[in-house]
Amino acid sequence: MDGTVYGNLFALVRKERPLVHHITNRVTINDCANITLCAGAAPVMAEAPEEAAEMAGLAGALVLNIGTLTEAQVGAMLLAGARANERGIPVILDPVGAGATRMRTETVLLLLDELVVAILKGNAGEIGVLSGLGGTVRGVDSGGVSGDPVEVARECARATGTVVAMTGEIDVVSDGRRTFLVANGTPMMGNLSGTGCMAASVTGAFAAVADDMTMVPVAALAAFGLAGESAMKGCSGPYSFRTALFDAMYRLRPADLAVGAKVSVPDGI
Numbered sequence: 001m002d003g004t005v006y007g008n009l010f011a012l013v014r015k016e017r018p019l020v021h022h023i024t025n026r027v028t029i030n031d032c033a034n035i036t037l038c039a040g041a042a043p044v045m046a047e048a049p050e051e052a053a054e055m056a057g058l059a060g061a062l063v064l065n066i067g068t069l070t071e072a073q074v075g076a077m078l079l080a081g082a083r084a085n086e087r088g089i090p091v092i093l094d095p096v097g098a099g100a101t102r103m104r105t106e107t108v109l110l111l112l113d114e115l116v117v118a119i120l121k122g123n124a125g126e127i128g129v130l131s132g133l134g135g136t137v138r139g140v141d142s143g144g145v146s147g148d149p150v151e152v153a154r155e156c157a158r159a160t161g162t163v164v165a166m167t168g169e170i171d172v173v174s175d176g177r178r179t180f181l182v183a184n185g186t187p188m189m190g191n192l193s194g195t196g197c198m199a200a201s202v203t204g205a206f207a208a209v210a211d212d213m214t215m216v217p218v219a220a221l222a223a224f225g226l227a228g229e230s231a232m233k234g235c236s237g238p239y240s241f242r243t244a245l246f247d248a249m250y251r252l253r254p255a256d257l258a259v260g261a262k263v264s265v266p267d268g269i
Helices: 004-014 029-039 049-058 072-088 102-115 124-131 149-160 187-191 196-209 215-231 238-251 252-262
Strands: 019-023 042-045 061-065 091-094 119-123 136-140 141-142 161-165 171-174 179-182
Touching: 004 252, 019 029, 019 049, 019 072, 029 042, 029 136, 029 238, 042 049, 042 141, 061 072, 061 196, 072 091, 072 102, 091 102, 091 149, 091 196, 091 252, 119 124, 119 149, 119 196, 119 215, 124 141, 124 149, 124 161, 124 179, 124 238, 136 238, 149 161, 149 171, 149 179, 161 196, 161 215, 179 215, 187 215, 187 238, 196 215, 215 238
Parallel strands: 019 042, 019 061, 061 091, 091 119, 119 161
Antiparallel strands: 136 141, 161 171, 171 179
């Protein structure tokens, strides 16, 4: 597929440097902030209920991640999400561990019910659970889905009314009608805590400058995966890979993405 649209979107991120508001996972918050910077956007991490809505109103996108969930954080997410919806700011939801505990699953369903979520980005197990077709989650890691991943992503998009980005060896992005496969990335990304959270942050950066939300995770996951491929050159293990990943995201050019994005559509579509 012609990668010009992905390169152009990335160029717009670099040009506009949008503010991306995060209410996110405390385990990976610093990595999320830094990958946002390396992608060309500006991160802000503000989860206090007293300022969450105000900050969301100033941002270009809002990223919600339930990785280290608390009751107070849920309240802040609802306040920030409501303000984002009022102002037409895209909300990206990362349903970390949905299906592992009742609290996580119910929180995701609450956020999907109360807010207009533009993009739901999760692993195969999480998306399988939320699609209603079944998925397994072990802690915050995917146990996968038993059915066709493309159909699971499509059904989840239809059921939730969001664009769904299901990450894995091959990422699947669907709005229920259009479906894309993204093959960029490296297995090393699965050996490092936080790469899924970082992918949501990069998605937020792209969403802040885009009109077509379906193309956002396609471009963002291709860019992040391409950075991962570059980072593998010369790394000796997960932590040297981590450092190289930030550097590779920082060095990645829109022209590199336009040429290197491995995007296709499923057979028969």
